[in-house]
Every structure is written in structure tokens, then in C-alpha cells.
Amino acid sequence: MELPDGFQFAGVRAGIKETPGKLDMALIVCPDGATAAGVYTQNLFFAAPVRWDRRCTPSENVVAIIVNSGNANACTGHRGWQDAERMAEATAAACGVQPNQVLVMSTGVIGVFLPMTQVDEGIAKAHATLGATLDDFRHASEGILTTDKGSKTAFRSVELTNGTHVRLAAMAKGAGMIGPSMATLLGVVLTDAALTPGDAQSALTDAVNVSFNSISVEGHTSTNDTILLMASGKKTASPLVGEDLARLKTALSDLCIELAKMIPDDGEGATHLIEIEVTGCRTTVDADRIARTIANSALVKTAVTGGDPNWGRVMSAAGYAGIEFDVLQSSLWINDTLIFSQGNPVEFDESVVSCSMKSNRETKLRIQIGEGEAVARFWTSDLTVDYVNFNADYCT
């Protein structure tokens, strides 16, 4: 768990969240500048900080990421946009750089204006406490949380062809869209490899597609989802190419999958992480659509909650995904037990499968389609009474 070179971190309490003692701001600084890329929510009501970051990435020279939790600065109109700009300006002033070298992320309640006095104080406090230790990194990873049970971090080391090791470190937050009005998914990935802005962007986009874009809790796309990548280049003389770039991309995808799976695993009220693997499709888009449709079925989720190998719910969800396939070539395994084979029910011991579902945190659904070679994986949480209580009892 070594951190990549070139970064400093701080996590502080600014007083944005009501709960006393909870950290609610994070600052990540790369004093010598980093290549940066971002992937953002597709929601039309994207929040002000998303609008800011879209303008600033990809970039060859980003110095800081400033994050607040407890307020999403979404659906806040013109004033919200000014507030996001002011967050970037204040952070830039503290770091002695230009505002467009600062990226901004916000997460928390929707439709409420940011308390800018607290935000300004938080930025100053965070800048004053920057450090490069693992503890500093952990504080930052705590400053971005909302309803998460704990911080979500992941690390990788990649050996390049010349024997150099570059490092990747990442943090994320999100437990479903279950916050005060709506929590959101935020993530930051840092590396000390050098990358061109174009490579940084494509590596991040590819990694996010198989990780953060392949998870759900209830399928409600937030207004603030943002994943950022910063590459300090401290460990490599020049941007990675060829085999080295490929190795970094593999490690980046792997890291993002590890981190992304923590989100539905920590989904509000979740008692199971559900992995859905769809194989044998014509395209990965088809496979993804089928996996996503199964993942978002409340009937599939509640079946897993109850440890019930209710295969009719899984196959019928596949059947309404909008992808054409031959049902007589389709099969289903639950936790590696064949349940439905080539369009026909299979006799199986329900008590054994049910027991494996009940006694494991993870339930695996594997659907084989007979149309091609493409594969997709998707992760979601089950749907429990606690999820409903949490989201029904909360009052804005």
C-alpha cells in the first residue's frame, strides 16, 4: 500500500455536514501538476461542479482536486455555478495556481445552496494540513463520504518493462443514491506514471466502463457522479506507451473494479453483493444491457435477499432487456449450479442452492446466451427492508 509519488492529501471538517465530528472536505494536491482526465454523470441535471470539471478535463496540468460532502450543489441554478467557480478560485489562490488547474467535486443533498463561509474556511484548513502519508490519504478518503459505512480505497503497483514500479491509489464514495436527497458516486484515481491527456482519458473511460459504469444499487443515475484520474508522472521520464501503457490500463481497470464493487456491497441495507455475468452475446453492449436489466429488477434483488433461487425472475428479466436472442440457446447458473439449460428447466436441489445463497455475502448469476463471444459483468446490491426504511423515513 505505497502511495504514488507527487501527491499531498488532507481531509478536514468544515461544518457542512450537521453531524458533529464528521469530515466533510478533502483536498488532493499535485504541486508540480498532473495530467488529468474525468468521466461524469450523463444526467441532464448534472451538478455545477460536474459542469466545471467537464470544461477543465482532459488536461496536462491539474494541480488540485477540492471535494465537499454533505451538499451536492445540484439543481442550484446560477448561484450554484458561481459557488462551484468560487471553490475552484479559492483553492487555486491557496495553491498559487489558476482556477482551471483545480477540479471540484460535491456530494450530498440536492437543491440546497452551499454554505460558502464554511467552504472557504474548509479550503484554508485543508491546505494548511496537507501531507503525503497514508494517514493523510485516509483522511481525504473520509472527507468525501456521505452515507457510506466506511472509506473505500484501493491500491496497485505495476511493474513496467524496464523494471520500474509505478503506483496507483484510489478512493471512492457511494452507497447507492440514498443520501439526504441523493448521495452520489465520486472517485479519484492517482498514479505516478506519466500519461498523455489522451491516454489518461481513454484509460479512465475504459476502466470506468467495466467498473463504475457496471454497478448499481437501485439504478437511479445521480446528478454528481464523477471519477477523476491524476497522473503525476513522478516515476517515468515520459508518458507510457505500448506494453507499459497496456500494463497500466490493465491495473487501472482491475483497481477500478475492486473499488466499484465496494459500492453495491455497501449499498444501503444490502445483505448481498450480486454479480451478474452474461456470456455468449453478439456485442458487449448486448451483454451489458442484459446484465443491467437483471441487476435492476426488484424481483431478482428480493429473491437474492431471501436466498431464493428463483430462476424464472432472472430469465424473464433477460427476456425483456430489449436484446434479441434465441431462448432455446440460453442457460443459467446460480452460484455455479446449472438451473436452466438451453431453454429448459433443470432439476436441482433447491435447498443446496438456497443455502449457498444465504451463507455467502456474494451471489453469482451467470447467464449464457448462444449468439456470440461477448461478455459483460455487472454488480448490484440486493433489495432489503432496511433500504426501503432508510429511503422512506428520510425527510428532506
Added chain:
Amino acid sequence: MELPDGFQFAGVRAGIKETPGKLDMALIVCPDGATAAGVYTQNLFFAAPVRWDRRCTPSENVVAIIVNSGNANACTGHRGWQDAERMAEATAAACGVQPNQVLVMSTGVIGVFLPMTQVDEGIAKAHATLGATLDDFRHASEGILTTDKGSKTAFRSVELTNGTHVRLAAMAKGAGMIGPSMATLLGVVLTDAALTPGDAQSALTDAVNVSFNSISVEGHTSTNDTILLMASGKKTASPLVGEDLARLKTALSDLCIELAKMIPDDGEGATHLIEIEVTGCRTTVDADRIARTIANSALVKTAVTGGDPNWGRVMSAAGYAGIEFDVLQSSLWINDTLIFSQGNPVEFDESVVSCSMKSNRETKLRIQIGEGEAVARFWTSDLTVDYVNFNADYCT
């Protein structure tokens, strides 16, 4: 509540359902033959009876509809198809007509073969008890139920331009896809007007689009959804045309909306019926997509469960529906209170709106988009702890 002329009904217990005393078969007969049309599930795993009915409709000469509840005859392969055929043949033999003059509907558990001995006995019993009273109609409407709290029926009378009154009577079942493995939506509409097969089909398709295709409980499309229309023609010398056809179509849509709304209102565990009206779109397809996306958000549903006017959840759901619109031209009313206006939050008395949500069975969400004139309405149930318990606790 007069029944249309030309029909006979029976509802009996054949022993397909385990619960003693529950009716589980229904028979509707139009001895002199009726024009018939059908609208069916789009699920690839459509059940055997759906396959049968698709082949037989639209038609000028359907004599009977045979229905069983307690078993969906879905995902049952070749044997399931034979069983559906045999249901049609046995009913045709009892009525003295050809099998392709009989339509079949099944609803209940998925992936289990029909108990054909009971089905055969049920057909004989139903045929022996046919009658044309309102009680007979009610028995039939009970024979098609699964997890519904009670039977769902609706009636209309339409005055034609010559002063004749034609009647419409309809029954439906469905309480979400919440049955043993999956319940389904079935409906039958009967009229004594005469219709050509083409007009019957287009009238039914139009009516279903604004009614049964505009409701959801959890959005999981079943394998068995079927709505059938039978027109006996007993009250009109020739098929309706012009203004008379238009009047019938209006009454048919109105009737179907009344009946369709009963389904999410009776959604498993539902404490609220949610009506979503989206106005000002470029096309009805756009409006429908936005309404449907809001309806299927677990966060919107749980907000209504809790009586929480959580407008951020509603607008952000509209924002990920995949329809382009100007967010600065969009507004939201909850139970007629303006909450979000032209892209900006409005100050409103939360306690008043929350109280109106808590004290009424129905919550209305109205979203105005500034792109055109098209409108869509959609109805769904809220998401409650009882829904989760019902679907998690059930074991196949």
C-alpha cells in the same frame, strides 16, 4: 352495470391452486362467435398460451377464452406448448367449435408444468356452469386472480349516433409481478358492438397503450401479459364506423385506464397509487419515457411511501430518462403545489405537501417540459417494506 349481450361466463375451482376454495379457472363463451383482438407481452420468454393466442388473433370468429390461474405455463418448453394446445382443444370440443376459435390465458408460477388432469376437469366443470348473469361474470373475474386482493372489473355504456346503447365489460388481474414465481397481467374486454377485426385490434392497441402499457409495480415485464377484446356484435347490425367507432374507442380507452389503475393501486404492499403526468414534450414517446423512468425509480417510490416531497429524486430521474430537454424550462408540481419552477427550487411549505401525500391514497407528480405539446400519464405503486418482505420471503 349491464353486461354486453352475447356472452356467457363461468368461474370454477379446478384444484390448480393449493389454497382450498380458491377459484382457479374461468371460461368466457360467445356462442355465436365474436371478433377478437389481443395485445401481448414483449418478453422473449413469452409463455405458451401467449404464443397460441398470437396465432389466433385478430379474428372474426372466436368463441371462447379459457383461463387458468396458479400456473403460468411459461418457460415450460415443448411440453408447455402441447399443454396450451390441449387447453384450446378441450375447450373447443366442449363448445363444439375448432381449437383456433379458442383463446388461452395462464397466470401463476413459472417453470412448472400444468396439471392437465385438473385442467381438463376444470374445463368440463366450467362449461357445465356457464351463465349470463352478473354473478357468473364475477365468478369468472375471480377465477383469473393470483395475489390480487380482489377482483378487478369495469363497465361502460356508449350511446351511438342512432340512439342505440352498446356495452363494454372488462375484467383484469395483476398486483405486480409478485406471485409464486411471477404473477402476470391478464385482461379481457367484452362488447356487444360489432367491430371489424382490424378496428378491434387498433382500438385495443390504442387503449392498451394509454392504460395497461402505462402502469408498473416494479417494472419487471412478465412472460404472460395478455389483454383480449371480444366483440359479439349483438347490438349493432354492422361493424361500427366513423363517429360511432370513435365513441367506442374513447369509452374503451377510458375503461382500460380505470381498470389498469386498479393494478398498481393493488400492487403488493402498496400504500400509495402514484400518478405521473408529463406535459410539454416533443412527442408522446418522449413524455412516456420520462414518466416511466420516474415511475420506476425506487427513490421516487420510497419518497412517496414516506410522504416526503423529495423533488430532487423526481427531477433527477427525469434527467436520466434519455430524452433531451432544457432543464431551465422544466417545472414540477406535487399534488398541485409548485415545487420546482423553470429549473430553480421554489420555497414551499413542506409540511403541507407532506401532509397531503400522507393523507391521500394517490400522489400526483406533474412535470412540465418546455419542448412541445405532447403529454403522457403513467401510474405506479409505491415501494414498501411489505413489498420487499413478500418477494424476499417467498420460496419457490
